[in-house]
Amino acid sequence: MPKIVDPLTRRRAVADAVLRVVGREGVEGASLRNVAEEAGLAIGSVRHYFSDHDETIIFAMRELIGRLEGRLHGHIERLLSPAAGRQRRTQVEEFLAEFLPLDEPRREEAVLWQAFTTAARTRPELRPWALEWQAGTRALLARVLRGAQEEGGLPDSLDVESESLRLSVLLDGINLQAVLEPDLLTPDVQLELLRRHLQTLQDASWKRAVGPAE
Numbered sequence: 001m002p003k004i005v006d007p008l009t010r011r012r013a014v015a016d017a018v019l020r021v022v023g024r025e026g027v028e029g030a031s032l033r034n035v036a037e038e039a040g041l042a043i044g045s046v047r048h049y050f051s052d053h054d055e056t057i058i059f060a061m062r063e064l065i066g067r068l069e070g071r072l073h074g075h076i077e078r079l080l081s082p083a084a085g086r087q088r089r090t091q092v093e094e095f096l097a098e099f100l101p102l103d104e105p106r107r108e109e110a111v112l113w114q115a116f117t118t119a120a121r122t123r124p125e126l127r128p129w130a131l132e133w134q135a136g137t138r139a140l141l142a143r144v145l146r147g148a149q150e151e152g153g154l155p156d157s158l159d160v161e162s163e164s165l166r167l168s169v170l171l172d173g174i175n176l177q178a179v180l181e182p183d184l185l186t187p188d189v190q191l192e193l194l195r196r197h198l199q200t201l202q203d204a205s206w207k208r209a210v211g212p213a214e
Contacts, residue, residue, distance in 0.1 A: 011049050011059060014039050018060035023111055027119035027126075030057060054125050061116050061129050068109065068133075072098055072140060080147055088153075092144060096194055099137075099171040101178045102187040110175045137171075138164050145201075154201055163201065170197055 017039035021030040032053050036043045050056045075095040079088065101107035113133075120126040142164035148154045174193060178185035185193075 007049060012063065014041070014046055014049060014056060015060040015063040018056055019064060019112055022060070022115050023108055026115050027057060027123070030060075032056070057119075058125060058129065061126060064109065064112055064116070065129065065133055068098075068113075069136075076140065076143070079144065088148075088151075092148070093191075093195065093198070095144065096167075096171070096198075097191065100174055100187075100190045100194070101182075102190060107179065107182070110179050114176065114179060134168070138168050141167050158201065167197065170194075 014035065017035050018030050021034050021038050025034070030053075032043050032046055035056060036046045039046070046056065050059065072095070075091070075098060079091045079095055098106070101110040116126060117130045120130040142160050145154065145158070145160045145163055145167075149156065149158055149160060170193070174185065174190050178190055
């Protein structure tokens, strides 16, 4: 009997190959031939599951977004739970740290995302996905800041939308420079920059609401 291959499983295997190639050579290096070779498949097999090169790139980009979203939403659920209590400040830092290349897996993700967003500037088919991720990130950050504000941890006068944009820009900047200069922006330096920024948003009411950091 011929071996039955699950189409979604095969598409995800191809997406993994795309991500490996993009990580090494950028989006432009992820040709169908290179991707097929990386996946150990014939080009015809790749074309059986994807209509064209653009579809393989978009699918891989969406797979990366899905992985990032899954990890972030797990943090959000814990962070916004009433049970968080005095751990909330620590959990805020842990949530935001997921955006930073603090270890090799997150550094690989940062490299991939920078490759995709750079390509999105000149490839219209990628741009909607890049913009959707950026908007979703700002929405998550705003949700966290607004939650702290509603608990009295941040002043009512805080412009949540503006501050979520500022925080998003900070995280993007740290990512970019940490990928380019890892010896300069070590994990400790990245976390210190993040904590200093959070300190600018904090006041006595935040400290009363969440207590000292664990």
